[in-house]
Amino acid sequence: MRADDFTAVPASHAGAPSVAGAAARSSAALSVLATMRADPRQAIQEDSIRCLICAGVFRQLTNTHLRGHGLSAAEYKTRFGYNRGRPLMCRSLARMYADRARNAGLAARIRQRPILLEPELRRRGGARSISLEELLTRREIRQREAAQRTGSSVHLAG
Secondary structure, three states: OOHHHOOOOOHHHOOHHHHHHHHHHHHHHHHHHHHHHHOHHHHEOOOOEEOOOOOOEEOEOOHHHHHHOOOOHHHHHHHHOOOOOOOOEOHHHHHHHHHHHHHHOHHHHOOOOHHHHOHHHHHHOOOOOOOHHHHHHHHHHHHHHHHHHHHHHHHHHO
């Protein structure tokens, strides 16, 4: 948690009420964390990303922050079901970095593509585990497509 996450408590609220308020805030934070752990995509917003361990709000989950929880970025992604390639940063920051890379021409500077150099990689194809994030996204797409099909068949019948 950062210093800006706390609000000042007036002197009239000292003692038991502040303890009750802290318990209520803690309960609310746990509820939010439980929801986000069930669907980790919700933790990544336009201008912030929420740590699913401590509920801290950041622009980017750095290796230093994750090391404080005893995890690497890869372990964090695996634990909470993120795709391996998911950047642990807010959407606006990821967009800014992608724009910089595009403007600098970084794609043209890539010297090798492992899948072309190692035939074994091509033979393996898409043999990889599917993360929770990808599973949820695929499920939502299937549900949306099914709803569109039933919606369009209703319009055709009417």
